[in-house]
Amino acid sequence: MRYDSVIEAIGDTPLVRISPAVHGLRNIDLYAKLEMLNPFGSLKDRAAWNMVRHGLAGARERGETVVELSSGNTAKALALIAGIHGLPFKSVTNRMRIPETRELLLLLGAEIEELPGQSECLDPHDTEDPLTVFHRQLNQPGGAHLHTDQYFNARNTEAHATGTGPEIIADLDGRAPDWFIACVGTAGSSTGVARALRAHDPNVRVVGLVGQKSDFIPGIRTADEVQEVGIFDPATYGTIEAVSSEEAIDGMVTLLRRCGLLAGPTGGAAYFGAVRHLRPLDAGLTGRRTAVFIVCDRAEGYLGYVRQRRPELFGRPPGRNSVATLTDTEIRTAPVIDVADAQKWIEERRPLVIDLRGPFAYAALHIEASVNIVDELFEELVRGGLPFGKGQPVLLACPVGEQSARYAALLTRMGHPDVRSLAGGIIAWRDAGAPLVRD
């Protein structure tokens, strides 16, 4: 295999059978499409290259920057491709929650802009969401950038309709699988592969997987975000099922420890979701069937993510004081305070104000005299005991008040008498016209 550019190595990834001794299905052959073996590390290499390649020459002439709304794999692939072509790359996101990804992007020379919003995914119902606003601005003419626009760009889907999907059919000796199971982020890969498979055999059943409500599996939507935006069309999927981060990690551990596959959390989610969906169907089958799921990327970039949720996998004691252990009642009854009362409380009692957002969002605008402890770090601190005395009043703030309510519930359970969550978060504080400062 000899190439003039590493870009030529994108695609043609292996399709590997998972041993029935591992998954336990008796009548279904289950295959993993190893997209993590693309040269930049994920299935996004295909989409990134297909979206950007036509614009590269013009962008160089005009001195433009490649820009994408991504907090992960698309940004990684685009940063590398832009570097090869002598172009700068900028990644814009509502919060980059995986520190290893941020570090790697910086090492690749990318510029990162983090906005103070919530979701990684564009929300069409929230026209004021900072990411949505930024996306609108990017699409106005006259900017000095090449915007690849992965949520709306048909070339994202096309990369998989012409590459990933046909490769699966070819590797199954010209047959489409009976089931195709994939995690849904922009939806480019699942939509594109589904299109190619259905063109071959309209009976293919497509299972889309998303993260559970209020949970976080890096790179994909949650059940709260299953709304039509850009290339995502719910009609692509026969069913859309939710996987928790716990289940994704269980699946990941099986792929790592039993199958020799260095899969990341969404690979684990896809394996877990596939077996869970197929198991009840398997029993009633008479002939042999085939199913394919996608392993999007690799494990190494998510060690912190897994350690935080499953310290016992790293030989550490399991966390008693973890938000993952909260009950619905504890979360519902968490002590909250609205903006007006919080302002009075700050005046009178001078609570320690802890802002749980990412450092870029905090630097852009925050409550005066607040301290910034990113939620992942705060969770680590809490696990080791309270990071402040019980006599200390504490006001917790996050983008919209959900995360802070969870930590307020957790600290209350731990016996902290005077902790409150800012209702509606920094967004409500800003909308109420309460003062914010920037670094």
Ligand SMILES: Cc1ncc(COP(=O)(O)O)c(C=O)c1O
């Ligand atoms: C780790 C990971 N898995 C799965 C996906 C889903 O891919 P798609 O955007 O094609 O839906 C993504 C998308 O970014 C991802 O980063």
